[in-house]
Amino acid sequence: MRAAPRLPRRSKTWNEEARNVLNHACSYFERLCKVLYKELPDCMAEARQPLWRKVLISSSLINPYPIVIFPKWFPISRETYLDRLSLRFEHEEEPNQLASVDVFVSTVDPLEEPPIITANTFLSILSVDYPVDKVSCCVLDDSASMLLFHTLSETAEFARRWVPFCKKHNIEPRAPEFYFFEKIDYLKDKVHSSFVKERRAMKREYKEFKVRINALVAKAQKKPEEGWVSRPESKT
Numbered sequence: 001m002r003a004a005p006r007l008p009r010r011s012k013t014w015n016e017e018a019r020n021v022l023n024h025a026c027s028y029f030e031r032l033c034k035v036l037y038k039e040l041p042d043c044m045a046e047a048r049q050p051l052w053r054k055v056l057i058s059s060s061l062i063n064p065y066p067i068v069i070f071p072k073w074f075p076i077s078r079e080t081y082l083d084r085l086s087l088r089f090e091h092e093e094e095p096n097q098l099a100s101v102d103v104f105v106s107t108v109d110p111l112e113e114p115p116i117i118t119a120n121t122f123l124s125i126l127s128v129d130y131p132v133d134k135v136s137c138c139v140l141d142d143s144a145s146m147l148l149f150h151t152l153s154e155t156a157e158f159a160r161r162w163v164p165f166c167k168k169h170n171i172e173p174r175a176p177e178f179y180f181f182e183k184i185d186y187l188k189d190k191v192h193s194s195f196v197k198e199r200r201a202m203k204r205e206y207k208e209f210k211v212r213i214n215a216l217v218a219k220a221q222k223k224p225e226e227g228w229v230s231r232p233e234s235k236t
Contacts, residue, residue, distance in 0.1 A: 082129070096131050106140040107148065111221065115151040116213050120175040122155050127166035127174040147220040151213055158209045165202050169195055176206045 089097040103125045107113050118139070125137045141148050166174050169192065173179050179186075180203050187196075 096134065098131060098134055100134045100136070101130065102136045102138060104138050104140055106142070108142050110141075110143070110145045110148045110151070111217075115148060115217060116177065116210060118148065119151055119155040119158075119213060120177045122152065123159055123162055124173070124175040126159050127163050127171070129167075129170075132163065132167075145220075147216055150216050154209065154212055154216070158205070161202065161205060165198065168192075169198075176202075180206060 085098075105118070105121055105125070107118055110118070122137055122139065126132075126135060128135060139148070139152060162176060165171065171179060173182070186199065192198075
């Protein structure tokens, strides 16, 4: 018995507008090659001068910029079918075969990059529509800030409630700051009768979470009256 053919997980389609740009670029390159083929041998025999002073054509035609940006004109639109990905790698009563995903978020200065935004990025990544045990988020802090360390500790605790809430109700956008305070129809496609009650409770928890984060930021910005003093090393 022949096995059923596998459905492709992604597709590629040509964008008509981009195809026209590609044709224009090819025509441009062809004309440039013809000009150089005719004029360059004579130019090489003369004294060294810029090419646009020797060839009697517009300098815009010799300008290599359109060739440099040529890869950006590649006229293909890609679409991934997530449902087919699930059909291939997720089966009942079998271990999940989806690949693990590690996401790295870099930050430099938590006083210039608001910690609440970093926390929302962290929460949005963990709430992605993917198996929880297959997703990891690593934050790279070049400043080694204790403010960001305490922020992420609070965020990890809040994520224990936010991530299940997102997965249960298919929340979009997954960043709570944008979900709760943007003008969106949060009742769209929601069939659970308890959704409104759970959402109200989650919004209250997020406001309390923001208060704690803002308190950490205010404490980090407060400078002691005697200034910053290094502690002596212990001799033990």
